[in-house]
Structure formats: C-alpha cells, structure tokens
Amino acid sequence: MARSAANSDAFNAVAEPRRREILNYLVMQERSVSEIVEAMELEQPSISKHLKVLKGVGLVAARRDGRQMLYKVNPMAIRPLHDWTSTFERLWKDQLLRIKQRAEGNNATKE
C-alpha cells in the first residue's frame, strides 16, 4: 500500500512544506494565484495543484474575481491539527517543569 493521499485529510495536506508556506502567506490576507506565484519560487501550475489539494481538504476557500481566483485560509480546518497536538501539551509542559526543577535542584544541592 502506498502512502495515504495528500488530499485525504488536513494532516496529509500540510505535510508538504510548500503547502504550509502557502497557508502562511495566506494568513495575512486573501490573495490571487499570481500573487502567490510571485511570493513563492514555484511555477504557476505547481501552485495551482497545491491550491487544489488545500481546497480539497477545506484548508482554503476560493472565489472568482474577474479573471482572478482569490484564495484565503479557512482557519477552522486547522483546528483538528491543533486539537490533536494539544493532547500532548500536558506532557511537554510536565517535561519542561521537570527539567526546570532538576536545574534548580542542581543549583541548590549541587547533586
């Protein structure tokens, strides 16, 4: 079996670095395809293909404005990723706390 398709879910879609770059760029505001092409060093067809994947999983929304297509982030689609990573938040906070406590202990007792 091959890897799951990039357009199967948001996790797969954002695995591709260029697609994360596009999302980062769209955080600021809605942009046309040509603006995205200019901002990134990548051919227009590649950008369009990445946008198709992002749209396929709902990470961006598009609307036509004359000859242009304007894309914007759909932030809600990122929440599942955020929520999933948050389930580990307690763990890394505990880990940081232990590291800090150990450091303080070392200073005090020179153990």
Add this chain to the structure above:
Amino acid sequence: MARSAANSDAFNAVAEPRRREILNYLVMQERSVSEIVEAMELEQPSISKHLKVLKGVGLVAARRDGRQMLYKVNPMAIRPLHDWTSTFERLWKDQLLRIKQRAEGNNATKE
C-alpha cells in the same frame, strides 16, 4: 519530484494515520512493541517500521528492557506542529466570534 520523505520531519511523520494512532496509544504510558502490536491491528514488522520513522524524527524514544524495547512519546517533538497550528488560532477565534455575533444579530433584529 516525489513527496518528501516521511522521516524528513514531524509533519510528514504524523501524516500517516497509523503513526498518529501509535502516538495516541503512547500518550498513556511507555509500551513495548508487542503491546503496540496487540493494541493496533497491524503486523509487527509494520509497527516496527512506523516506530523507526517516529524515532527518526524524534517523536518517540526507545530503551531496551531485556528482550523488549520500550517506546515512549517525546512530547517536545510535537511542539513545532502545535506552534505552527497556533499561528492560525487568532483567525478561527475571530471567525467563531463573527458567527456568534451574526447569530445574535439575527435573533435581535431578525435581519
């Protein structure tokens, strides 16, 4: 060019659903490979391969205990994912707020 390797970074590693399942399972506590195999419906070699990828990007750590290998999550490695998704948090909160305000507006003015 093909897709970037699964062991290139945490984003690619967690794109695979089975690997997320493994991480979810390891949130509770450290586990041996056979425990993971039992918990998931997947052959042992596949589990070992997934664990290798996860270890490769630092998402899990392993230690030997007799014949067993015990794996645990390294939560710090998930922080980059969390941080990246957090950059969109303001956006979806604004979006939720607008939705809420619109709903309230409708109730009040029946617009």
Add this chain to the structure above:
DNA sequence: TTGACATATTCCTATATGGGAATATATTGA
C-alpha cells in the same frame, strides 16, 4: 551452546506523489 521469544530489516509491489512542460479552460475588453 541452544532454543525460544522479541524486534528489526530486507525484498517486493501497487500506489501516490510533486514538479516541469505543454495544453486547455475561463473571463474580459475591443
């Protein structure tokens, strides 16, 4: 040393890319 248990690795194959090149489609203005 040997047998058994626990994991890891190798080999194989179907599948899904991601980007470049070429081409198709959509929309506007004359």
Add this chain to the structure above:
DNA sequence: TCAATATATTCCCATATAGGAATATGTCAA
C-alpha cells in the same frame, strides 16, 4: 468573435512509500 490575461489540467517520470512475507538480529534462560 478574437486576442490577451489568469488559472487549471494533463502527461510524464523519478521517488518514496506502507504493508505482507520471509529472514535476520538481539537477548535471556537452561
């Protein structure tokens, strides 16, 4: 209708899987 602009799609290929099967490696107990 036609040319020009803006995007999208198709074709092609090198690459990287993910899982199954078979096998290798590591560790302990007798």
